[in-house]
Amino acid sequence: MTWHKDRGPGARRGYHHGNLREALIEAALNLIREKGPGGFTFAEAARAAGVSPAAPYRHFRDRDALIADVAKRGFEAFTRALALAWDSGRPTPLKAFNRLGGAYLAFASQEPAYFSAMFESGLSLSDYPEVQAEGDRAFGVLREACEAIIATLPKDRRPPPLMMALHIWSLSHGMAALFARGDQARRPIPMRAEELLEAAVLIYLDGLGIGGR
Amino acid sequence: MTWHKDRGPGARRGYHHGNLREALIEAALNLIREKGPGGFTFAEAARAAGVSPAAPYRHFRDRDALIADVAKRGFEAFTRALALAWDSGRPTPLKAFNRLGGAYLAFASQEPAYFSAMFESGLSLSDYPEVQAEGDRAFGVLREACEAIIATLPKDRRPPPLMMALHIWSLSHGMAALFARGDQARRPIPMRAEELLEAAVLIYLDGLGIGGR
DNA sequence: TGTACATCAGTGAACGCGCGTTCACTGATGTAC
DNA sequence: TGTACATCAGTGAACGCGCGTTCACTGATGTAC
Numbered sequence: 001m002t003w004h005k006d007r008g009p010g011a012r013r014g015y016h017h018g019n020l021r022e023a024l025i026e027a028a029l030n031l032i033r034e035k036g037p038g039g040f041t042f043a044e045a046a047r048a049a050g051v052s053p054a055a056p057y058r059h060f061r062d063r064d065a066l067i068a069d070v071a072k073r074g075f076e077a078f079t080r081a082l083a084l085a086w087d088s089g090r091p092t093p094l095k096a097f098n099r100l101g102g103a104y105l106a107f108a109s110q111e112p113a114y115f116s117a118m119f120e121s122g123l124s125l126s127d128y129p130e131v132q133a134e135g136d137r138a139f140g141v142l143r144e145a146c147e148a149i150i151a152t153l154p155k156d157r158r159p160p161p162l163m164m165a166l167h168i169w170s171l172s173h174g175m176a177a178l179f180a181r182g183d184q185a186r187r188p189i190p191m192r193a194e195e196l197l198e199a200a201v202l203i204y205l206d207g208l209g210i211g212g213r
Numbered sequence: 214m215t216w217h218k219d220r221g222p223g224a225r226r227g228y229h230h231g232n233l234r235e236a237l238i239e240a241a242l243n244l245i246r247e248k249g250p251g252g253f254t255f256a257e258a259a260r261a262a263g264v265s266p267a268a269p270y271r272h273f274r275d276r277d278a279l280i281a282d283v284a285k286r287g288f289e290a291f292t293r294a295l296a297l298a299w300d301s302g303r304p305t306p307l308k309a310f311n312r313l314g315g316a317y318l319a320f321a322s323q324e325p326a327y328f329s330a331m332f333e334s335g336l337s338l339s340d341y342p343e344v345q346a347e348g349d350r351a352f353g354v355l356r357e358a359c360e361a362i363i364a365t366l367p368k369d370r371r372p373p374p375l376m377m378a379l380h381i382w383s384l385s386h387g388m389a390a391l392f393a394r395g396d397q398a399r400r401p402i403p404m405r406a407e408e409l410l411e412a413a414v415l416i417y418l419d420g421l422g423i424g425g426r
Numbered sequence: 427t428g429t430a431c432a433t434c435a436g437t438g439a440a441c442g443c444g445c446g447t448t449c450a451c452t453g454a455t456g457t458a459c
Numbered sequence: 460t461g462t463a464c465a466t467c468a469g470t471g472a473a474c475g476c477g478c479g480t481t482c483a484c485t486g487a488t489g490t491a492c
């Protein structure tokens with residue numbers, strides 16, 4: 001057992017932190033979770049990481065750059081969660097599709113800090129193309145799923161995949177942002193958001209002529 | 214023409230502002246529009262209104278109280294816009310329903326400051342019940358519209374109105390927040406958000422067995 | 427119609443605070459030979 | 460394997476700034492009689 005290999009998360013080695021970049025991001029997530037994306041400061045993140053207020057500048061150009069990094073990581077985690085839920089459409093596209101919606105809501109609920117950094121931080125996406133790119137990858141999972149669903153329809157009744165994907169995204173996102181988010185801005189409703197979304201998706205798919213009655 | 218009656222908006226009478234409360238709200242809207250709900254300060258609102266930094270305390274307990282008032286007014290305007298679009302379901306519930314969706318998107322696009330104060334300011338709704346109440350009234354318009362649509366269905370195929378209203382709200386809100394908002398957080402898509410929403414609503418209604426093919 | 431007075435809605439100076447950022451610096455780490 | 464040196468990733472003190480909030484105050488307005 002040596003000092004160097006066995007320190008836990010957040011422990012300090014001495015003069016050099018060793019993992020400051022990660023520690024700052026972790027601190028940012030905690031602060032955003034508690035106070036929203038507005039109530040997070042560079043200085044406080046430094047303090048939480050146990051480091052002088054000048055240290056973060058070795059890793060991030062400024063406050064926005066840190067938030068952008070958080071948003072990017074959020075989208076990476078989001079993409080993983082969605083892809084895991086979709087699981088290439090197994091066992092059936094329809095079942096997998098419903099899992100996908102559930103995963104969207106679960107992410108908003110369990111990772112409110114990521115969620116608000118990704119969607120409500122006010123970052124200009126054009127200033128941070130790498131964030132946008134990760135967001136596009138997450139959307140790609142959704143679109144892929146829509147394409148698989150569409151493929152089960154006869155050729156003359158297939159809707160444009162982009163349109164369908166944007167519909168499903170809007171529906172899921174609206175529900176997540178209004179009723180499923182994991183912070184105090186959640187609006188209470190007398191039912192489970194997962195079931196609400198599932199019902200909406202069923203009706204929508206029915207409207208497309210899929211599954212059903 | 215007297216000095217007292219003819220001053221324009223924002224003009225000062227002298228020692229007493231005469232309309233400070235309104236001026237502060239107007240200033241807050243401008244600041245939120247430019248910098249988001251986080252980038253708005255009590256002090257700057259006072260400056261914009263041409264008044265000392267202590268003056269706002271005569272009208273608002275603190276910064277949050279001002280934002281809450283902005284959100285409340287936003288919901289009032291929103292309710293009016295939705296009710297106007299719905300127009301009691303004239304000439305037909307279906308046509309009016311589509312106008313309603315358009316009005317939702319138009320509000321997000323034309324009033325981004327209200328929109329973000331209402332939905333993204335991080336206010337705890339339970340701390341400001343009057344904001345929640347106004348939000349509920351806006352939702353009431355949507356629900357009323359859904360009930361009118363549902364009434365056109367045979368009795369044995371009517372979905373629960375609350376469920377349908379929450380579906381439509383989620384769909385509209387997601388689209389507004391992602392693709393139709395009037396600020397820099399809007400995500401560009403290669404089609405008009407209004408048409409995208411209209412298509413989604415048609416498919417959804419079709420799934421309910423309304424209108425159609 | 428005047429006058430005295432209460433109330434209202436501002437002023438402006440002051441406070442303590444935390445933030446973002448910079449600077450010259452220094453301890454720790456990595457590498458060339 | 461040592462040693463010299465370059466580079467990296469921190470320190471800590473300092474700065475100017477704007478914020479929120481308070482305070483005793485005062486000018487303007489409204490009202491009772």
